[in-house]
Amino acid sequence: MKVLVPVKRVIDYNVRPRVKADQSGVDLANVKMAMNPFDEISIEEAVRMKEKGLATEIVVVSIGPAQAQETIRVGLAMGADRGILVQTDAAVEPLAVAKILAKIVESEQPGLVIAGKQAIDDDSNATGQMLAALLGWPQGTFASAVAKDGETLKVTREIDGGLQTLALQLPAVVTTDLRLNEPRFASLPNIMKAKKKPIDVKSPADYGVDIEPRLSVVKVAEPKKREAGEKVADVDALIAKLKSVGAI
Ligand code: AMP
Numbered sequence: 001m002k003v004l005v006p007v008k009r010v011i012d013y014n015v016r017p018r019v020k021a022d023q024s025g026v027d028l029a030n031v032k033m034a035m036n037p038f039d040e041i042s043i044e045e046a047v048r049m050k051e052k053g054l055a056t057e058i059v060v061v062s063i064g065p066a067q068a069q070e071t072i073r074v075g076l077a078m079g080a081d082r083g084i085l086v087q088t089d090a091a092v093e094p095l096a097v098a099k100i101l102a103k104i105v106e107s108e109q110p111g112l113v114i115a116g117k118q119a120i121d122d123d124s125n126a127t128g129q130m131l132a133a134l135l136g137w138p139q140g141t142f143a144s145a146v147a148k149d150g151e152t153l154k155v156t157r158e159i160d161g162g163l164q165t166l167a168l169q170l171p172a173v174v175t176t177d178l179r180l181n182e183p184r185f186a187s188l189p190n191i192m193k194a195k196k197k198p199i200d201v202k203s204p205a206d207y208g209v210d211i212e213p214r215l216s217v218v219k220v221a222e223p224k225k226r227e228a229g230e231k232v233a234d235v236d237a238l239i240a241k242l243k244s245v246g247a248i
Contacts, residue, residue, distance in 0.1 A: 001111035007039035038116025040183040047079035076194035077186030083199035096211040098130035103207035128175035138168040
């Protein structure tokens with residue numbers, strides 16, 4: 001079974017994002033970028049499936065600027081086999097990403113797509129669901145455990161108040177949650193080997209997908225600064241304080 005893993009290049013999660021002065025978006029100039037953390041979890045899961053003999057080939061896809069090749073290489077160093085970069089400098093919304101991925105699925109015919117549950121830059125949490133809808137495939141989102149059982153895939157999902165287990169008929173789309181696994185660090189020999197693995201470079205036009213934005217950003221602003229807390233002497237003082245601000 002071939003597994004397709006879409007990975008997005010985003011601001012490194014350790015970096016505190018700065019809003020541009022004109023409030024049109026987040027400043028990306030000279031900012032450290034990295035693979036979306038949920039996508040590392042997807043790669044790890046695909047590699048584990050390959051190690052168990054359940055997956056035969058892992059194809060990593062990224063839609064983004066030329067530098068997204070580096071992001072693909074990280075996936076190749078973790079154990080994926082080859083990459084596809086759909087190169088564009090434009091911001092690509094989840095619907096356009098899903099349409100491009102659907103075209104790639106048509107030509108690659110994977111048995112499974114493992115995407116992240118969300119990209120930590122825009123927090124859209126939409127691409128995997130849209131892809132499943134476009135393909136007419138079953139979907140298991142927010143997976144915290146995945147197990148192949150013949151032609152079905154058992155996906156355990158973290159939902160409010162507990163866990164839900166779904167049996168998906170393959171081919172299917174899975175999106176990964178934080179507790180699915182702990183991604184490995186690529187070893188130096190694997191980083192060297194990854195340099196030789198092939199990456200196909202394409203454009204959105206190669207797939208006939210119009211990536212014009214459908215959404216417009218009104219304003220991006222910093223979150224409100226948290227006000228300093230106040231220590232009170234005892235419970236009575238706390239109650240009096242809460243009453244005085246109308247909280248109780
Ligand atoms: P989102 O719907 O934007 O929150 O992203 C959810 C998941 O879709 C990500 O974790 C990736 O697996 C995939 N994805 C989103 N944008 C891209 C992109 N530009 N290139 C490749 N994969 C993407």
